[in-house]
Amino acid sequence: MSGRLAKISEMLRGDFFALSAFIFLIILLLGAAFGPSLIEGSDVSMNLRMRNAPPFQLENGFGYILGADSLGRPILPRILYGARTTLAISLSVVILSMAFGSTLGIVAGYYGKRFDNIIMRGADLVMSFPSLLLAVIVLYVLKPFVFNVVIVLTITRIPVYVRVARAEVLEVKQRLFVESAFSMGATDFRILRLHITPIILPTLLTVASLDLANVMLAESSLSFLGIGVQPPGITWGLMVADGRNYLATAWWLAFWPGAAILLTALAANLLSNWMRIVMDPKLSWRLERIRTAKKTRAGATE
Amino acid sequence: MIFQFLTRRLFFSIVALFVLLILVFLMARLTGDPAYLYLPDTATEEMRAQFREVHGFNDPMLVQLGRYIWNALQLDFGMSMRRNIPAMEAVAVAFPWTLRLAGITVVLAMIVAMIVGPLAAYKPGSFFDRLASVLSLAAASMPDFWLAITAILVFAVSLGVLPTSGIGGPEYWIMPVGVLMFRITGTTTQVVRGSMISSLAAPYVKAAKAKGVPDKRILFVHALRNSVIAAVTVAGDQTRGLINGAVIVETVFGWPGIGKLMIDAISQRDFAVLQASVLATAAAIFLLNIILDLIYTFLDPRIEVQ
Numbered sequence: 150m151s152g153r154l155a156k157i158s159e160m161l162r163g164d165f166f167a168l169s170a171f172i173f174l175i176i177l178l179l180g181a182a183f184g185p186s187l188i189e190g191s192d193v194s195m196n197l198r199m200r201n202a203p204p205f206q207l208e209n210g211f212g213y214i215l216g217a218d219s220l221g222r223p224i225l226p227r228i229l230y231g232a233r234t235t236l237a238i239s240l241s242v243v244i245l246s247m248a249f250g251s252t253l254g255i256v257a258g259y260y261g262k263r264f265d266n267i268i269m270r271g272a273d274l275v276m277s278f279p280s281l282l283l284a285v286i287v288l289y290v291l292k293p294f295v296f297n298v299v300i301v302l303t304i305t306r307i308p309v310y311v312r313v314a315r316a317e318v319l320e321v322k323q324r325l326f327v328e329s330a331f332s333m334g335a336t337d338f339r340i341l342r343l344h345i346t347p348i349i350l351p352t353l354l355t356v357a358s359l360d361l362a363n364v365m366l367a368e369s370s371l372s373f374l375g376i377g378v379q380p381p382g383i384t385w386g387l388m389v390a391d392g393r394n395y396l397a398t399a400w401w402l403a404f405w406p407g408a409a410i411l412l413t414a415l416a417a418n419l420l421s422n423w424m425r426i427v428m429d430p431k432l433s434w435r436l437e438r439i440r441t442a443k444k445t446r447a448g449a450t451e
Numbered sequence: 452m453i454f455q456f457l458t459r460r461l462f463f464s465i466v467a468l469f470v471l472l473i474l475v476f477l478m479a480r481l482t483g484d485p486a487y488l489y490l491p492d493t494a495t496e497e498m499r500a501q502f503r504e505v506h507g508f509n510d511p512m513l514v515q516l517g518r519y520i521w522n523a524l525q526l527d528f529g530m531s532m533r534r535n536i537p538a539m540e541a542v543a544v545a546f547p548w549t550l551r552l553a554g555i556t557v558v559l560a561m562i563v564a565m566i567v568g569p570l571a572a573y574k575p576g577s578f579f580d581r582l583a584s585v586l587s588l589a590a591a592s593m594p595d596f597w598l599a600i601t602a603i604l605v606f607a608v609s610l611g612v613l614p615t616s617g618i619g620g621p622e623y624w625i626m627p628v629g630v631l632m633f634r635i636t637g638t639t640t641q642v643v644r645g646s647m648i649s650s651l652a653a654p655y656v657k658a659a660k661a662k663g664v665p666d667k668r669i670l671f672v673h674a675l676r677n678s679v680i681a682a683v684t685v686a687g688d689q690t691r692g693l694i695n696g697a698v699i700v701e702t703v704f705g706w707p708g709i710g711k712l713m714i715d716a717i718s719q720r721d722f723a724v725l726q727a728s729v730l731a732t733a734a735a736i737f738l739l740n741i742i743l744d745l746i747y748t749f750l751d752p753r754i755e756v757q
Contacts, residue, residue, distance in 0.1 A: 166581075166585060270463070270467075273463075273467070274467050274470060274471070276691075277467060277691075277733065277736055277737060277740070278471065278691070278732075278733055278736070279691045279692075279694040279695045279698075279732070279736075280691070280695060281694075281695035281698055281699075282694065282695070282698065282713060282729070282732070285698070285713070285714065285717060286475065286717065286725075286729070362591075362592055366592070366594055367695075369594050369596070370594070370595070370596055370695070370699055373594075373596045373597075373699070374596075374698075374699070374702065374714070386594075386596070389594075389596060389597050389600070390596075393600050396600060396603065396604050396608060397604075397608045400604055403597065403600055403601075403604075404601065406597075407594055407596075407597030407598075407600075407601065408597075410594040410597060411589070411592060411593060411594060411597070414592035414593075414594070415588060415589050415592040417592075418588045418591065418592050419585070419588060422584075422588065
């Protein structure tokens, strides 16, 4: 296992973009986890003298390095708080939709027939409609609590996993080891748990990692439209919406949280793209070869 | 064969539309009592009762639903309560604006993807390829609402070269199309690149090379033809994303399209308009999916419709 970890970290170091994305996400996670407690209370402390204070001025403390918002609250700590909400919502949505979607997809693929028909038609129905509109309508009815945001986004993401899991199960089901387990009298549950799920799990995890950025963007859009998380909750989308009114006078209000969304989504996408290559034995040799080629070249010049 | 395929797809689409119609009807009714939402606070109880009576809100939910479906079958989607015009008329005015916006965006995005994708796939791992990959990923990771207001800040507020919002001459189209293009271009470029890499490894490319066909021709004539299908496949998925984007872009830029109409209808609780526009959007998407399936078979005779 440690050998495998070493190999993966070697491959990560070989890819500049993936490595930067990895480091960025680690810093963001640490910042979201510990940042707010280091600069306690400053995210809500209003200071009317600091209204719309411009960025890059250090005399008021490090918290104000990105400026302050329309109520004089420093932007940097608020971005870290927003990271908590945004990441918590996105991760819950990804985990929930993967769990439900994969289960439904496995059932559809394994049992086939009527299950398959009902589940796939349902997935088609959800997929045929723009997810944002679905969320807009549902959240307007259900009231925009965090919990409802998570549920709505989960429903819109489930079909992706249903389709992938079903397709994978259909293929794995045909293989000899599943047939032999079946002929030896293994129960359906045992076959699914021991023989099928472990094989399709890596694919599902890759899909999930690719979906993280999409979910984050969807959550931010909802908050921006004012039907996602509500104040006093803090999310990046909400901060952009707040800043929109001060666009001409204080650009930094909307700019920083938007940049945070862009960078985080980009980092998540870069890393999951890299992960897809690492997970695929047919492609991962490329990363290794780049690394060894560099090494030999470096060795030759020494 | 193709006839069977069409009837089955049409049948499923109609059933799906019907389910959607009922869901939207029920959900819209759950937002609150229209007698309180439409009439001013000072209205008396008698006025509210009369309002409910006139608009049929007193009947049981099922009766209201039945009446609604019956009318919908005759293409009558009720009146817009806010604007006093038939709901379908409001949709018919708004829909072309979104269609034009989306159409131009898709065409431009496809052109960019078909040029950048093959060039990136020409030498996988080259500087251009890595640059194109990161840029297209960045475009695909772009929060469009933020991009939209940043564009307004730069081009309308600071430079003053483009109008902030509204409709009019070509200058009004630049920012909405530009913003809407970002994500779809990024995603499509990546798909074209991936599919081009496998196309370029195929034997027929080797044969063409051996024959002495210039690289440019191999890239943009031989291999690209096979990657167009991949691009068309994602185009279907992208259209749904495009409608999502259109809601944002239309809201920010004050574009009088279907996305803005729906958001406005929700905030004004204009049920009839909401239902009509949801139904029109869904019908358009179903129709588009069927057309795309037919295009695949046309582009690639190996695919048979089932």
